[in-house]
Structure formats: structure tokens, C-alpha cells
Amino acid sequence: xxxxxxxxxxxxxxxxxxxxxxxxxxxxxxxxxxxxxxxxxxxxxxxxxxxxxxxxxxxxxxxxxxxxxxxxxxxxxxxxxxxxxxxxxxxxxxxxxxxxxxxxxxxxxxxxxxxxxxxxxxxxxxxxxxxxxxxxxxxxxxxxxxxxxxxxxxxxxxxxxxxxxxxxxxxxxxxxxxxxxxxxxxxxxxxxxxxxxxxxxxxxxxxxxxxxxxxxxxxxxxxxxxxxxxxxxxxxxxxxxxxxxxxxxxxxxxxxxxxxxxxxxxxxxxxxxxxxxxxxxxxxxxx
Amino acid sequence: xxxxxxxxxxxxxxxxxxxxxxxxxxxxxxxxxxxxxxxxxxxxxxxxxxxxxxxxxxxxxxxxxxxxxxxxxxxxxxxxxxxxxxxxxxxxxxxxxxxxxxxxxxxxxxxxxxxxxxxxxxxxxxxxxxxxxxxxxxxxxxxxxxxxxxxxxxxxxxxxxxxxxxxxxxxxxxxxxxxxxxxxxxxxxxxxxxxxxxxxxxxxxxxxxxxxxxxxxxxxxxxxxxxxxxxxxxxxxxxxxxxxxxxxxxxxxxxxxxxxxxxxxxxxxxxxxxxxxxxxxxxxxxxxxxxxxxxxxxxxxxxxxxxxxxxxxxxxxxxxxxxxxxxxxxxxxxxxxxxxxxxxxxxxxxxxxxxxxxxxxxxxxxxxxxxx
Numbered sequence: 001x002x003x004x005x006x007x008x009x010x011x012x013x014x015x016x017x018x019x020x021x022x023x024x025x026x027x028x029x030x031x032x033x034x035x036x037x038x039x040x041x042x043x044x045x046x047x048x049x050x051x052x053x054x055x056x057x058x059x060x061x062x063x064x065x066x067x068x069x070x071x072x073x074x075x076x077x078x079x080x081x082x083x084x085x086x087x088x089x090x091x092x093x094x095x096x097x098x099x100x101x102x103x104x105x106x107x108x109x110x111x112x113x114x115x116x117x118x119x120x121x122x123x124x125x126x127x128x129x130x131x132x133x134x135x136x137x138x139x140x141x142x143x144x145x146x147x148x149x150x151x152x153x154x155x156x157x158x159x160x161x162x163x164x165x166x167x168x169x170x171x172x173x174x175x176x177x178x179x180x181x182x183x184x185x186x187x188x189x190x191x192x193x194x195x196x197x198x199x200x201x202x203x204x205x206x207x208x209x210x211x212x213x214x215x216x217x218x219x220x221x222x223x224x225x226x227x228x229x230x231x232x233x234x235x236x237x238x239x240x241x242x243x244x245x246x247x248x249x250x251x252x253x254x255x256x257x258x259x260x261x262x263x264x265x266x267x268x269x270x271x272x273x274x275x276x277x278x279x280x281x282x283x284x285x286x287x
Numbered sequence: 288x289x290x291x292x293x294x295x296x297x298x299x300x301x302x303x304x305x306x307x308x309x310x311x312x313x314x315x316x317x318x319x320x321x322x323x324x325x326x327x328x329x330x331x332x333x334x335x336x337x338x339x340x341x342x343x344x345x346x347x348x349x350x351x352x353x354x355x356x357x358x359x360x361x362x363x364x365x366x367x368x369x370x371x372x373x374x375x376x377x378x379x380x381x382x383x384x385x386x387x388x389x390x391x392x393x394x395x396x397x398x399x400x401x402x403x404x405x406x407x408x409x410x411x412x413x414x415x416x417x418x419x420x421x422x423x424x425x426x427x428x429x430x431x432x433x434x435x436x437x438x439x440x441x442x443x444x445x446x447x448x449x450x451x452x453x454x455x456x457x458x459x460x461x462x463x464x465x466x467x468x469x470x471x472x473x474x475x476x477x478x479x480x481x482x483x484x485x486x487x488x489x490x491x492x493x494x495x496x497x498x499x500x501x502x503x504x505x506x507x508x509x510x511x512x513x514x515x516x517x518x519x520x521x522x523x524x525x526x527x528x529x530x531x532x533x534x535x536x537x538x539x540x541x542x543x544x545x546x547x548x549x550x551x552x553x554x555x556x557x558x559x560x561x562x563x564x565x566x567x568x569x570x571x572x573x574x575x576x577x578x579x580x581x582x583x584x585x586x587x588x589x590x591x592x593x594x595x596x597x598x599x600x601x602x603x604x605x606x607x608x609x610x611x612x613x614x615x616x617x618x619x620x621x622x623x624x625x626x627x628x629x630x631x632x633x634x635x636x637x638x639x640x641x642x643x644x645x646x647x648x649x650x651x652x653x654x655x656x657x658x659x
Contacts, residue, residue: 185352186385190450191373191402200398204389 030264037257053258063242063259070239071266073153074222077160078168081217082210084161085168090202092169093176094184105173112166120230123159124150151233159231160221167220168213175209176202211280215271222267239263302361303328303486304349304377304454309358311344318344320510321358326454326488326503331480333497334490336507337533342490345507346456349488350379363453373402378447379456383463384439386431392418392442393427399450417449421479436464437472444476448483457489461496473499494534498522506530526567528655531579538585538624540578541657547572552654554578558620562596564652575657582613583627584651587634588644595646600624602641616643 040050057063092104111119126132127149134146149155179202187197203210228238243263246256275282304326311319318341326332334342347353349360351372360367362376372379378399387395393414400410418424421441426434434442440460447455461469461476477500480487491497497504498518505515506529514526525531532539542556544566552566554576562578570576589595600616605628612628614637626645628634637643 180383180385182381182383182385183387185372186379186381186387187398188352188372189350189379190399190446192398193373196402201387201389 033257033260036254037261039254039257053255054262056255057258057262066237066239066242067262067266069237070222071270073157073160074218075270077157077164077221078214078218080157081161081164081168082214085165085172085213086202086206086210088165088169089172089176089206093173093179094181105170108166108169116163116226119163120159120227123155123162123231127155150231151235153232153236156228156232156236159227160224163224163227164217164220167216171209171213171216172206173209175206179205207278207280208284211275211278214274218270218274219267222263301328302326303363304332304488305361305364306345306349307359307361309345309348309360310356311341311348311353312356317510319348319355322507322510322512324505324512324515326486329484329486330502331477331487331489331500333501333504334488334507335494335497335504335534336490336492338492340507341510342492342507343458346379346458346488346490349454350377350456351375376453377456378450378452379458380443380447380460382458382460384443384460386439386443386446388431390431391427392423392429392431392434395431395442396427396446396449399446403450413449417445420448420483421445422475437468440464440472441475444479448485452485454486454488457487459491459493461491461493469496476500498534506533508533524567525579525653528577528579528658531653531655536582536625537579538582540580540622542576542578544570544572544574544576544654551649552576554654558618558622560596560598560618562652563649564596564654565650566654568655570654570656576654577657578652578654580647580652581627582625584647585624585626585645586647587614587626587628587637589646592646595648596652597644597646599642599644600626602637602639602643604639605637616645 037053038049038051040048040052042048057067088108092101092108096104124131128134129146129148129150131149133149134143137143138146183201183205184197187201192200223240225238225240225244228236229241232238239259240263243256243259246252246259302325306325307323309319309322310317320341322345324332334345336342344353348355349362349367351367351370351374355368367375387398390398396414396417397410400413405413414427415424418427421444423438423441423445426438426442431439431442443460444455444457457476461472464472473496476487476489480500489497489500498521501518503516504518504521506513506521508529514521514530516524521530521534525534531537540554540556540558540560540562542554542560542562544552545555545561546553547566547570550566552564552570554562554564556562556578564578566576586595589597598618600618603615603617603623606613606615606625610630612630614626614628616624616626618624624645628637
């Protein structure tokens, strides 16, 4: 296809702000981080190039254990979010009467109008030892002494799922909206039960929505700092904390940059594997 | 294979589908109002009616997607109450076909067989046979989006027929096709049904589809059956004014019954014509009545005028449409009438503005008591 001169100019005109944005805010800082991650000081305090930052990561079990833990918990969180978002999306799109659909989506959106910090504190008020749930459990005599429900992995995952729900539900809802009801009925008519309909018709149809939702949720969870810290407590061991500690507590920017890069590699790798497993291309998902 | 033959009433064993006193209400609205009919094995049965007459609801009840308010549905002598759509021996061809876009033609057709746990060698053989039968032998590996409208149609039907249903239900499947293809598919569907011998229950709002394809047609209006019969019966002997108006074209006069003897009546139309005509239903002298007359029963310049109702009209325009050509004429009182114009060259002299004599036989017209 031949592109005329004027449309080429127009293309560049529209592309320029995007390219500037990418270059200034994404590419340049990352190049700086990359360079920083290979930087270090020798015993005389001189700046030298070194692989020491990466070597530290692999030799110090606490680092790569946290790293693995973060990856696995992020995958689990993404999967739980997906499991919860599917029926929610189905209910909103296919079950609820059309005039309530907008209200339903709004209800899903509403918690996100307040900041994540407030939402997490909400959970803490509910779950802490002197919290609302413990209060009622004690009052009804179901427990003898308060139970600490915060600061464990399950609570942390719950918090992360809660925080990411919207980002999974919305793409799945929009994917499901294009699913013709008669496809579901046709499958039913041809002899399938509910499980087969979900597995053979609804899931394949919603695949692009599920994938893009999963990518967003996975990235958000992997890079989340606040929720694991507050709800997981001191031993939450989220990798973002390690990065934060290096930058802020130890003031070791070189080490922090190396960790940041490891996280970037990790998320790219897992998303790549995910796309391969579901036989999809990033371009298809994004469109 | 031994099979328990269920106890059935009367001769209904010959009927693949037997519906009795079926009612469906949505709140205060009665969509299907006490409908009873039988569909004999191997026949092509059509339900014809305007949109909103309840025909889709009726079909969905037979398929199992809607629960009847009362009444029952028997398929091959078995009561279908409480049986889900996936367990009924009927299959539905959807209005927009509902082919699975994520699967190719073979997988679409295999879908139902796989649910029945048929082994893959048999599935493969059955797919080949059925594709052969619907005239798409080499299309197994095609994607759905690569098919034309008519091909999709045939895949949708193949997907159902491969399951060898007792009854195949079709929900206006030709509606989305363009005119030429629709005409072609009508004939093909009829041929296919004759070939496979499956009982077809077809719903449509297009009277020509129903008339061309069906062995028997029922005309449905406002949830009720108006008339059930062969296409010929519906066309030539409509039992209600609705059927007269809905099936085929008709000219309409309003008037008053002057004389009555048996089923012959003399009607005076509001413009003052005195016609002899056949009556249908209960009509009494002095009552208002509607007279229906088909365009092709009006003879132009009849030579034998004995016993005909004769009057003159002025030609307004010639509506040329090949074999289906008509004259749009007006009576001196400006009442518009359609007159069939046979294309045998004997009426080539007729020009707009001309006054011609037309006549019709009293048996050709039909009078109904006018609604209030």
C-alpha cells in the first residue's frame, strides 16, 4: 500500500507525542536504570562496571526466594481473580436485566474511587485483632479470644484479589458482551451441559478479554507495594519491598536498579509463557 | 436394539411431535394460547404468522428453552415436561444460525456427537456423510467465516441433522439471506427434507416460504392457531379473515349481506356493487361483511359472462413483474383493485387510462362477517 506524502507527514505528526512520551518516560529512565544496575564501587570507592549486583541477587537466597514467592503469589492471585471475575462478568452481561447492567458495573467501579490506601485500611479495620469481625465473632461466642487475621499470606492474597478485581472484570465483561446468547443455547441444544458450555463456548470466546485482564492484573500485583506491605505485614516478603529497601533504606541504587530489572524480566517472561500456553499473540489481545 | 415402547394415546405413535393445549404466559401477556397440533412422522410442518404472534415462543418451548405455563409436548410419544434442551431428541436451527466461530466446519458438526461420546472414527465418517448430503463435501476444514450465507445455512442444518433428531426445528433460518439465495434455499431445504426424511418444524413470517416448502401449514395470530391445513387449502379456502389477508394477496371490499341461501350470499358493497359470493363462517342477512377476492380470480374482458360478477374498472398502472404481473385498477368510486395480468400476450393492448370489464366467479370470492 502506497502512503502519500501528506499522510506520511500526518502519521509522524500524530506519532511524535507518543514517541516522545515513550522515549522520555520509559526508554531513557530504563537505560539509566540498566546502566546503574551494572555500576558499583571497588574497594577504593571508585565507580566501576560490575556484575556484582546481579551476582548478589543469585547468591543471596533471601533475594531470589522473595523473587520466586512474589512470582508464584502473583500468578495465584491472577488466577483467583480470573475465577471470581468470570461468574461476575457472566452475571452482569447475561443474567441481569439490561437496565441494571450499568448500575452493576458502577458498583464494581465504586470502590476504586477511593485510594488503594483507604481500601486496604478498610480491610485492616475489619480483620485486625480488635477489628469488626473479631468483635462479632466474640460477641456471638464463636471464638474465645480474638484471632489475628491480618499479616498472613491468605489475607494478603485476598487483598490483592480485591484490589485487582476490576481490572480483570472489565475486559472480560466487554469480551462477553459480544457473545451471542444463541451460541450458548445452540450448545445446550446440541447436548452440552453447563460445564461444557463454559469450557467450549464461553471461555474460548472470552479468551482475549481474559488474557488482557490477566496481563494487567499480573503486572499490577507483581508491582504492588502497598497491599502486600500493609496486609502481609513484616514477613510479607514482596519483591517490590526489596527494591524499595535497596533504594531508600540501604541507599544502594545500583542494587535496586538490578532488582528492578530482574522484576521487569520476570514479568515479561511470565507473560510470554502465558501467551504461548494460551496460543495467543500480544497484538491480538491488545486489539 | 430393544427399546421400551411407551404407551401412547390413539394413533399418535405416527406423530413425531404432538402438542396439546399448550399455554405460555409472560406475566399478564399470553404469548401462546392453548395450542394443539400433531406433526406426522417425516412431514414438513410450518408455523406461519406475523412477528410477535408467539411462534418463536412455541418453538422455544418445543426445543426446551421455555417452560410451558400449562399443556404438554410429546416427542415420539414421550412427555417432554422437565426435560432440558440438551436431553430432548429435537434440534434447533437458530435464526442467525449460531455456528461456533471458534471452531471449523468439522468441529461444529462434531460438537453434538462428541457430547454423546461417539468415537472419533464414527464421528469422522458421519461428518463426511452429512457434508456430502448437504452438498458441501470438501468443506470440513473450512473456518466458519470463510463460508457464504448459503453455506453457513447448510452447515447449521448439517450440525443438527448429524444427531438424527426426531424433529428438526427451524427458526426462520432463511431470514438473513438475500432474496435470490432465499428462493434457491427454499427449494433446497424442501429437497433436503424429502431426502433425509426427518420431520421438520419450520417457523416463518414469510408466507411464500411456508407455502412452497410445507406439507402442512398452520397460520398463527396473537398466540392462537387460525387455521391448519395444506398450503392449497389455506390459499383457496381460508377459514378466517386473518388467513385470507395474511396468505397471498387479496382485494378487499366491505359491504352488507343482502340475501343468503346456504353458503351463497348476495352482498352489496359500500360502493353499490351487487355481488354473488361464497360465505365462510356465520353470517346473517343485514350484517356487515368483508369480501376477499384474489387478483388472479379476476378475469379481464371475459367472453363468457354467464354467472360471473361483472363490473368495469379503469387501469391506473401496469405493475409488470414477469409471470407475476398485475394491473392496478380503480373502480368508478376510486376503490383500488389488483388484477392479475397473464403474460400470454392476449392483453398486450391494455394501456393505463383504459376502461376494462372484469368478471369473477361467485365461488372465487369469500365473505366473512366483519369484525366490530
